[in-house]
Amino acid sequence: MSQILEQIATGIIGGDIQGVEKLVQKALDEGQEAETILQNGLIVGMAEVGKRFKAAQMFIPEVLRAAKSMHGGQELLRPLLAGDKAGRAGKIVIGTVQGDLHDIGKNLVGMLCEGAGFEVVDLGFDAPPDKFTEAIKTHQPDIVAMSALLTTTMRAMGYTLKAIEEAGLRDKVKVMVGGAPVDAEFAERIGADGYGHNAVSGAEVARNLIEAG
Amino acid sequence: MPTSRFNIRRKPRLNVLQSEQVEDVYMATMEVLERTGVRITHQRSLDLLLDAGARVDGDRVRIPDSLVKDALNRAPSRVVLGTRSGERTVKLERNRSWFGPSLDCLDYLEPATGERRKFRLEDCRTTASLLENLPNYQWGMTFGLASDVPPDLSDRLVLKEALTYSEKPMVFCCKDINSLKDIYEMALVIAGDEKQFLNAPSIVMLADPISPLMLTDDTLEKMIFCAEKRIPQICYGAPQAGSTGPATFAGSIVQGTAESLIGLVITQLVRPGAPFIYGAFATVMDMRTTIFSYGAPEMILMGAALAQMSQHFKLPYFGTAGCSDAKLPDSQAAAEATMSCMSAALSGANLIHDCGLLDHGCLASPAFMVLVHEVLDMLAPITRGIQVDDEHLAVDVIHDVGPGGHFMQEDHTAEHFREVWYSNMFDRSNYVSWLEHGGLRFEERLREQTLEQMEHHERMLPEEKRKELDRMAEHWE
Numbered sequence: 112m113s114q115i116l117e118q119i120a121t122g123i124i125g126g127d128i129q130g131v132e133k134l135v136q137k138a139l140d141e142g143q144e145a146e147t148i149l150q151n152g153l154i155v156g157m158a159e160v161g162k163r164f165k166a167a168q169m170f171i172p173e174v175l176r177a178a179k180s181m182h183g184g185q186e187l188l189r190p191l192l193a194g195d196k197a198g199r200a201g202k203i204v205i206g207t208v209q210g211d212l213h214d215i216g217k218n219l220v221g222m223l224c225e226g227a228g229f230e231v232v233d234l235g236f237d238a239p240p241d242k243f244t245e246a247i248k249t250h251q252p253d254i255v256a257m258s259a260l261l262t263t264t265m266r267a268m269g270y271t272l273k274a275i276e277e278a279g280l281r282d283k284v285k286v287m288v289g290g291a292p293v294d295a296e297f298a299e300r301i302g303a304d305g306y307g308h309n310a311v312s313g314a315e316v317a318r319n320l321i322e323a324g
Numbered sequence: 325m326p327t328s329r330f331n332i333r334r335k336p337r338l339n340v341l342q343s344e345q346v347e348d349v350y351m352a353t354m355e356v357l358e359r360t361g362v363r364i365t366h367q368r369s370l371d372l373l374l375d376a377g378a379r380v381d382g383d384r385v386r387i388p389d390s391l392v393k394d395a396l397n398r399a400p401s402r403v404v405l406g407t408r409s410g411e412r413t414v415k416l417e418r419n420r421s422w423f424g425p426s427l428d429c430l431d432y433l434e435p436a437t438g439e440r441r442k443f444r445l446e447d448c449r450t451t452a453s454l455l456e457n458l459p460n461y462q463w464g465m466t467f468g469l470a471s472d473v474p475p476d477l478s479d480r481l482v483l484k485e486a487l488t489y490s491e492k493p494m495v496f497c498c499k500d501i502n503s504l505k506d507i508y509e510m511a512l513v514i515a516g517d518e519k520q521f522l523n524a525p526s527i528v529m530l531a532d533p534i535s536p537l538m539l540t541d542d543t544l545e546k547m548i549f550c551a552e553k554r555i556p557q558i559c560y561g562a563p564q565a566g567s568t569g570p571a572t573f574a575g576s577i578v579q580g581t582a583e584s585l586i587g588l589v590i591t592q593l594v595r596p597g598a599p600f601i602y603g604a605f606a607t608v609m610d611m612r613t614t615i616f617s618y619g620a621p622e623m624i625l626m627g628a629a630l631a632q633m634s635q636h637f638k639l640p641y642f643g644t645a646g647c648s649d650a651k652l653p654d655s656q657a658a659a660e661a662t663m664s665c666m667s668a669a670l671s672g673a674n675l676i677h678d679c680g681l682l683d684h685g686c687l688a689s690p691a692f693m694v695l696v697h698e699v700l701d702m703l704a705p706i707t708r709g710i711q712v713d714d715e716h717l718a719v720d721v722i723h724d725v726g727p728g729g730h731f732m733q734e735d736h737t738a739e740h741f742r743e744v745w746y747s748n749m750f751d752r753s754n755y756v757s758w759l760e761h762g763g764l765r766f767e768e769r770l771r772e773q774t775l776e777q778m779e780h781h782e783r784m785l786p787e788e789k790r791k792e793l794d795r796m797a798e799h800w801e
């Protein structure tokens with residue numbers, strides 16, 4: 112790996128928002144391919160961040176800063192990247208379901224998905240099923256992510272899934288769910304495609320869903 | 325742990341803020357209310373606030389400190405709760421502390437088998453009966469949200485269960501105004517009529533502002549109803565330092581105070597003198613796991629500071645202690661709960677919840693309730709403080725025994741040795757007798773004692789009232 116790509120990865124890990132942008136620009140000026148900078152610089156750095164967070168060597172504010180520097184670098188590369196996604200991992204519509212006001216977990220998942228290269232549309236909390244279906248129509252996301260923290264609002268995930276089906280949109284999106292009362296079994300029961308128990312795993316699940324196609 | 329008037333004066337005091345700092349926190353809180361304000365969309369609340377002199381700009385309400393001062397003047401400085409038979413038991417005043425269990429858990433830790441599973445309605449009966457049997461808890465909560473009943477009814481069904489199997493006053497959360505009306509109706513049936521209810525209110529509503537600085541329409545609707553009916557209520561946000569509150573502890577205390585005081589202002593505009601309990605669940609986000617901590621030392625510290633603020637305001641205070649981030653009632657759980665209970669008691673927190681709660685708010689554990697109950701028992705002699713008078717200074721008996729003697733046969737010893745605390749759970753025997761008694765590990769003794777505590781006659785609500793509640797429940801929706 113060239114030195115500058117290594118520096119970019121290190122910048123990401125250190126959450127050096129301006130530094131990463133400068134380095135990305137420099138790498139471009141030196142004639143590096145946008146795709147190479149993305150894959151061998153930004154993504155390498157972010158993967159290391161994920162690893163370190165899991166090993167309790169990094170704290171979430173550091174992870175979020177890393178995600179932000181990743182995002183900044185990526186925005187610079189976007190116009191130069193080929194393909195309809197222009198270097199994006201995909202698009203996610205995320206929200207806390209109807210009746211539920213807990214949004215911290217959802218916010219974290221959203222930020223880390225951004226850090227993983229996704230474009231994220233946030234529907235906020237207490238989002239009724241039709242807000243999700245409308246957002247699917249408007250934003251055409253690859254993934255719909257739902258959060259619920261209450262036993263009493265978990266079922267709204269099921270209702271939302273049903274609404275997505277009834278609107279004829281189910282085969283257009285993958286659906287992932289999470290939140291304290293939710294588990295993998297519940298996710299399967301309501302017919303979701305993925306479940307994550309924390310924000311880092313949420314971003315991983317999102318990537319896997321895209322890779323699985 | 326009943327505390328007499330005399331004891332209150334003797335109770336050791338934990339002051340984590342100097343009096344100058346209390347003023348600083350107060351002024352900063354007023355600045356937040358006046359400068360940043362609070363987001364409210366509820367029309368009736370907006371009208372009330374505007375009429376009273378707040379500045380309303382769309383959904384942003386900014387409140388001058390004079391409005392807070394008026395509210396503080398109108399609010400009662402003490403709230404007394406009672407048992408369902410009308411006995412006034414829990415006096416929320418000065419630095420008196422009253423401990424109680426937790427609410428709305430997702431899961432239940434079966435005390436006999438150690439199995440962890442979803443919380444069910446029947447578990448509420450078990451925990452409420454256990455509560456009845458544990459005298460260091462003077463009030464209760466709804467322990468868990470039952471997963472085996474229709475979700476829309478869960479809030480009322482668990483409370484009905486708790487009120488049926490325990491006499492003690494209950495703090496509850498409910499989903500909306502309709503739930504609240506049903507709950508109030510239940511309380512009136514239990515008390516007999518409104519007069520008797522007001523004489524010794526046996527229910528208290530817990531309302532949550534959403535940090536930072538928001539109150540939803542549903543919450544305000546419920547708070548106004550409680551104020552009108554004089555149902556005691558707690559306005560208790562959850563600023564989580566570093567995520568929904570500023571990362572600094574003083575900042576989270578300021579924000580939590582602002583979130584609670586806005587509730588005070590509204591309730592006192594609705595009905596001057598409406599019983600109101602101040603508080604905030606100020607804790608930290610654990611930045612390694614992102615969990616909302618129920619055992620952090622910073623939570624304990626901020627809780628003590630908030631208790632001091634309440635004494636400054638002369639408002640009763642709702643605090644948090646006796647809970648843990650551990651997944652089992654183990655050594656970590658005991659350490660965290662002990663520290664928080666001691667700090668809550670010594671800072672003079674009044675209504676202290678979440679004893680027996682594990683896994684940062686997710687797991688109700690009868691065994692942990694029993695463990696924390698013993699911690700509270702151990703705390704009692706500390707909160708009683710040291711009696712200092714001629715008899716207790718013991719100069720005469722020191723003189724009589726003199727250098728080199730001993731005190732074991734003195735009348736003075738016979739009269740006072742019972743002032744020492746003994747545990748039925750913590751072991752002080754010597755090694756050989758410990759072995760002779762089976763060499764039981766603490767966890768094993770705790771399990772045994774929990775099961776013993778659970779075997780007893782519950783104090784059920786009289787049959788006619790039970791039937792009436794059942795009839796009411798048929799119409800809940």
Ligand code: B12
Binds near residue numbers: 289616
């Ligand atoms: C903070 C909090 C609140 C705040 C919320 C503020 C806000 N802006 O979000 C306030 C005070 C408003 C609140 C209100 C209530 N709460 Co609350 N709350 C909590 C608490 C203590 C922490 C939640 C939190 O923010 N955790 C930190 C975040 C980062 O973690 P997280 O949300 O779990 O998210 C992580 C993972 O779950 C996952 N994840 C989450 N979503 C998603 C989505 C996807 C797609 C993926 C992949 C992953 C994922 O990744 C996240 C990051 O790692 C929990 C206890 C707990 N341990 O969960 C109770 C808790 C969830 N609340 C509870 C309850 C009951 C309520 C209330 C009904 C009343 C009450 N008891 O206070 C009201 C309900 C309001 C409503 N209608 O929603 C109960 C739920 C019990 C149950 N059986 O349903 C809990 C368990 C606590 C308890 N015992 O009372 N609450």
